[in-house]
Amino acid sequence: MQHLIRRIRILTLYNLTLTSLFLVGVVQASAVPIGDITEQTGITSLLRLGESISVASVNMNDTAVTGNGRMMIEFLDEEQLALTEHTRIYIDEVYYDPDPSLSKMTMRMARGTARFTSGRGKRIDKSNISLSTPTAKIGILGTDFTSTIDEIGRSLIILLPDEKTGESSGQITITNDGGTVVLSEAYHASIVNSYDSPPSQPVTLVGINASMISNIFIVNEPKEIKEVKEKEGLAIENDSDNILDVDFLEFDELEKDYLGDDELEFTDLDIDYLDVDFLQDLLDVVNLLDKKSALDRDTLTDGSITLDGTALGFDTDTQYNSILDKGLGTIKFYRAVNGIISITLASNTSAIINTTTDQKDSSIMLNNGQNIIINIEQRN
Numbered sequence: 156m157q158h159l160i161r162r163i164r165i166l167t168l169y170n171l172t173l174t175s176l177f178l179v180g181v182v183q184a185s186a187v188p189i190g191d192i193t194e195q196t197g198i199t200s201l202l203r204l205g206e207s208i209s210v211a212s213v214n215m216n217d218t219a220v221t222g223n224g225r226m227m228i229e230f231l232d233e234e235q236l237a238l239t240e241h242t243r244i245y246i247d248e249v250y251y252d253p254d255p256s257l258s259k260m261t262m263r264m265a266r267g268t269a270r271f272t273s274g275r276g277k278r279i280d281k282s283n284i285s286l287s288t289p290t291a292k293i294g295i296l297g298t299d300f301t302s303t304i305d306e307i308g309r310s311l312i313i314l315l316p317d318e319k320t321g322e323s324s325g326q327i328t329i330t331n332d333g334g335t336v337v338l339s340e341a342y343h344a345s346i347v348n349s350y351d352s353p354p355s356q357p358v359t360l361v362g363i364n365a366s367m368i369s370n371i372f373i374v375n376e377p378k379e380i381k382e383v384k385e386k387e388g389l390a391i392e393n394d395s396d397n398i399l400d401v402d403f404l405e406f407d408e409l410e411k412d413y414l415g416d417d418e419l420e421f422t423d424l425d426i427d428y429l430d431v432d433f434l435q436d437l438l439d440v441v442n443l444l445d446k447k448s449a450l451d452r453d454t455l456t457d458g459s460i461t462l463d464g465t466a467l468g469f470d471t472d473t474q475y476n477s478i479l480d481k482g483l484g485t486i487k488f489y490r491a492v493n494g495i496i497s498i499t500l501a502s503n504t505s506a507i508i509n510t511t512t513d514q515k516d517s518s519i520m521l522n523n524g525q526n527i528i529i530n531i532e533q534r535n
Contacts, residue, residue: 167255173298185325189250190231191211192213192214195225197222197223199224199225199226200220201213202219202220203218216246219238220242221244221267223241226238230274231400232251234273236266236271239370241370242267243265247262248260255277258278260284260285261285264286264288264310267304268369268372270300270301271286271295271298273295273298273325282294288312289308290308291310294330298316299317299324300324303369305373306469306491307478312329313360314326314339315365317341321341322342326339331351331352331354332350333353336353336354336355342359343357351483355380355384356387360377459463461523462477462521464518464520469530473490473510476488477489477516485502486502486504486521488519493512496531503522505507505521508529511532513534513535
């Protein structure tokens with residue numbers, strides 16, 4: 156019996172030793188530099204274990220973030236990752252094995268605009284590079300492309316040409332639960348609204364170059380993308396009411412003579428021009444459109460839930476995006492300020508979400524909030 160106990164102790168010690176060695180190996184592997192920051196302008200940061208660090212080398216599990224600035228990262232196999240302003244990318248897994256078929260790269264593009272150029276080296280099989288956005292997975296083959304992601308995860312992916320030949324730089328597969336499309340021509344583009352809706356069929360953008368691709372495509376989409384969204388029914392209902400999409404320079408209301416309409420019951424003499432607060436009137440219109448766009452960006456505003464403390468869509472006061480999916484029976488609360496908060500609940504849940512920040516506290520109540528209380532404290 157004592158012999159058996161001694162053997163169990165030895166085996167346990169052996170297992171603990173192997174576990175310890177494995178954990179040490181993981182820590183050491185994640186601490187091995189996998190690339191360098193080769194360019195950096197404006198407000199940028201590299202997050203490691205939740206802390207902002209000032210280093211030139213990049214490790215696995217780092218997060219690359221830009222504010223009003225830009226960053227270029229070059230990996231060991233010459234892959235390049237360029238971040239424009241207000242972009243966040245999670246570098247989840249990158250390692251290089253002597254056998255290229257065992258090397259691996261996994262990154263998540265969370266928001267903003269980034270450009271990925273696959274390396275010309277041979278240290279990693281391109282099939283082992285896994286890139287994703289909130290709405291799709293991207294498979295590459297010797298490719299140069301950009302991704303632009305808005306605040307609720309909708310993704311615009313554009314295949315770039317080879318800088319030397321001007322022809323296609325390769326192929327991209329865009330895959331999610333809705334299906335798969337392939338981008339194979341220079342400036343081929345596809346828009347993906349959600350993970351369960353199919354990517355749009357490829358459309359070729361004209362009159363642009365790589366330097367023009369930035370977050371401006373979030374608020375002012377290329378006309379080819381607008382056309383394909385309308386054709387495939389991808390446009391969100393009443394999206395044209397979004398205040399960000401309004402081109403005020405195209406308005407010609409001042410050229411119309413409303414007083415010339417015989418059906419009007421008043422004349423020019425009935426107008427007291429001194430009794431009009433033009434600035435206040437304009438602010439009222441903007442506020443109304445802002446509220447309307449927040450509601451119209453989700454078509455499921457049919458009274459199936461009770462929501463207090465924030466609005467469906469993007470609420471400028473709480474900085475939360477509230478996305479109601481009636482098909483799945485869920486509501487998602489998403490906030491990307493000094494970090495990311497993402498909470499998905501069943502739409503019939505009764506809950507309260509209290510958020511404490513350095514800027515402004517908020518309290519969101521879903522369906523009277525009697526069953527679940529979620530307290531979030533977010534500090535710099």
